[in-house]
Amino acid sequence: MTRPGDQDLIERWRGEPAPLLPLLHAFHDRDGYLSDDALRAIAEGLRTPLADLYGTVTFYHHLSREPGGKERPRVCEGPVCRMRGCEAVKDGLEGATGMPCAGRCDEPVPVLVGDRYLVGGPGGALEERPTPLPAPNPGGREECCFAHIRETDRATLAGYRRTGGYTALARTLRELTPEELLDVVERSGLAGRGGAGFPTARKWRAVREAPSPGGPKTIVCNADEGEPGCFKDRVLMDHDPHAVIEGLALAAFATGATQGFLYLRYEYPHTLRILETALAEARAAGLIGRDVLDSGFDFELYIRRGAGAYICGEETSLLNSLEGKHPFPRNRPPFPVTHGYEDRPTAVNNVETLASVPPIVARGADWYAGLGLGAHKGTKLISLSGDVARPGNYEVPLGLPLRELLFDWAGGPGAGRTIQAVTMAGLSGGFLGAADLDVTLDEPCLRSKGSFLGAGGIMVFDDTRDMVAVARQAMEFFAHESCGKCFPCRIGTQRLAERLSGAAGPESLESWSSEVREIGGVMASLSACGLGVAAPLVTESLLERFPDAVARHVDGGAR
Ligand SMILES: Cc1cc2nc3c(=O)[nH]c(=O)nc-3n(C[C@H](O)[C@H](O)[C@H](O)COP(=O)(O)O)c2cc1C
């Protein structure tokens, strides 16, 4: 049975680009859950088969199908929150359930209640707090993305403009051709900051050169930030939202895109409000929309809220999610640069990548390239959390020694403790051990250790931590978040999690290790996307760097 107002909601969104997610949220927000009637009305309104819609809706973690579901507390169960007693927080809140990492590892343990975020550890009062600003440049190195973020009112248009905001866009539209802009970005050495490190100018040029019959090219800001241990995009969006919007407009100009989406993870409701305000300001000032700054350049930007699924950060899964399809990753080729949103050329870029572009244009390619150390170009935001005195976001020159970041900038581990392990790329880069702390923070060095920098999340574990338990939690996360499309990942993550929990039955150390290596090898070579390829790095690095812990686990749990 339809409710009064259902039709109005459907009419409000039906003609808009990417209407399914906002429509689902409109019903979810209004009713506090998605009823059968709501699903039927949406399926009918968007002419989607009800069975497909049901499958898609139930894939997302945060779309509740039970009355009152939206307001039920959800407690973060990410790796850092597990160290900080998330179970006790959950037990203390009536009706609370767990959720995968919520992207607030610097403020454990976060609790999502409806559209409010509360933070505070076990025993402490839960309260709503704004995202902390990065500490005042502790290393004294020149910054790019964080250079102005700590200034008062930076999140407002007036505050952003006070320190040169939107001058890069204005100058580009006045003085540069798209080709010249591409040249600046290319010479800066900027590469994707969302994980894969693909050269940004090369991606943009491919979109620019691709034909786009029958519709617009698209630029997408990937603000899904679902990787455990990563929370750098949130600080940019919360405190410098106009830098992201300006970066999107510059990307659109370079690629020839006339529409853009910012795809924001569900778990950042406060960020959604900040972005909506900033976008409205930018639109009112003629910086987004038709004929931007009277230049003849049109660029319309839409914000879309995800619904909770780590895989939606993978760019093709994100595109399916935007299009209202089941968010499985797509087979590639073809790649999004030629066949992206609605099968037309699309550039998907990370928040940090886009926010780096306005300062690069304003201050020059050589300036940005020169911020890196040695042969490395530019900077990287690092989210640091876990057993370290000063967790938070840091902007480091690429090539900075990890030890300098951990000890000099962030204060090292607690008194009397030593660092046993750190993760890289959030979780996806696996573990480095105490013997590896002299690595430098850049892809070539980290890859030589079998890891990678990726999106730049580093979680620190001191000598009191049980590394097999940490690895098990990591693998349980990947098993939970595997989309299930391909069997090496769907089954492999489960089998690895079982071996790490001891649930796989009695085994010798040799058979345990060879099985784990074999499963991981199959996953790495046959999985269809980065989740299944990266997950075995957790077990590989555990076996390589913590063989004694593995031996104790197999010995104690199995034989
Ligand atoms: C499982 C998985 C999750 C991902 N999550 C994110 C994410 O949350 N944010 C992001 O920017 N990129 C994420 N990526 C990488 C994207 O697929 C893509 O490479 C990136 O958005 C491109 O932007 P960039 O070139 O600016 O880095 C993920 C990849 C995989 C395989």
Ligand code: SF4
């Ligand atoms: S590797 Fe895993 S997450 Fe990626 S498509 Fe396959 S099942 Fe899905």
